[in-house]
Amino acid sequence: MEEKKGTTRAIDRALEILDCFMGEQHEFSLNEISEKISLSPSTTYRLLSTMTVNAYLTKSSDKKYSLGPKIALLGTKCTELKYDHLIEVAKPYMEQLNKKYDESISLYVVEGDQILCVERIETTRALKQAVGKGAYLDLASGASGKLLLAYEPLNHQKKLIGDNPFLWSAVEKIQIDHFAFSTGEKDEGVSCIATPIINAEGEVVASLTMTGLFTRFQGVDLEEKIEDTRLMSKKASADLGFES
Template sequence: MTTTSTTVRAVERALEILLCFAKSPRELSLSEIAREVGLHKSTAHRLLLSLQSKGFVRRQTGSEKYILGWSVLELLGNVYLSDELTTLALPEMTKLRDETGETISLYIRSGIERIRIQAVESNEPIRNVVAIGKTYPLYVGASGKVLLAFADEAVVQEVLTREQIPSDFSRELQLQLDKIRVDGYAVSIQERDAGAAAMAAPVFGRNDECIAALSISGPVSRFTTDKMHQYVDALCTAAAWLTKMLSH
């Protein structure tokens, strides 16, 4: 094997290691990573050291397990700044923020998680603030449930299995997803964070695939149920406009 082909293979293996974390929302041990990518532990360890030196993975404090490093977030930052979706969405999100006075966010699905890729923060002194690149599970919160409701059934089943959701909650979640598909939006009150409420609607791309969730969020003291009802049309109209732009 030539030096060039050896280098290419090493790069491929390093990328395969990074992709392990896309499949799992938790930290991974060396043995788990080696088994997932089909490498000897010594080879996996060597590649992890290289990735760690560049900040793409890091060891959990007081643990032998690995998690993604901050360099991944830096790359994501460049992606969201240049991506067609976030660039196109920003003016409409700003308009929606000005109309509602609350924080507007855009989430996409990555595996069985959601990632915040764009945001226009509320101008109110008390507001819902979440970092760009922050990930959350799909089964909690309005945006997550929207992305889950319009995902393939295989994704739904993976969430139920991988998150080890109890059967009683699983049945309730399935009913919620059915309702979201009918209503065209989701509402959550203090599901993910105490004191916070949110509503979200799907954004579709080509082939009617749900590619994002557009959300409005704010403190429950201000963003009440009545307020959310008032903003349903504004939210769904903004999501429909983004769908129209992205499906052409």
């Protein structure tokens, strides 16, 4: 029984260490963590060493601790579960776009004041956008962010847009066109088309996005890609129960 209690205490202390990283500060020294969880430095060090060996924490050259890669993996798994049905519905249409154009196809959702890439199919071409599955981006910039921002509640829009007339104008245009397009906003030389996926309640729940080299997003090629991306978004929306 004593062993069970001891094991539980160790788990509680490990969780307290992880809780230290819930605020704005992303790395701590041994002494800082020791003070936060009210443990001796020696006991704290043993816990930190175990968590570091198992990749729940990482230790930098200046002996500061931060969250490790296994935490990021767990976060990705949670995201997959949360958006499992959405991804399942959208992925076949993402694959169709990728197969036809060999451009990177992404699925973004709103998470707070950011957008999160919950699924991505990469191009086979050499030049790729430096964004992967699990990446967070600014909700108020880029085609995908602006598209999702255009369908956010007004109070959230006001918070992020403020008195920026150019951003308000962009949002209004997206609401009229039902797609967003940008070039070089996130990465130089990269163009992006974003279209909305809508659920059965009529809510925009995701952005289906195509990105690639700007030279392939011009003239007739651009028009065709916009139409096909919009078509795949409409089909995904229909599968979610949206009746246009």
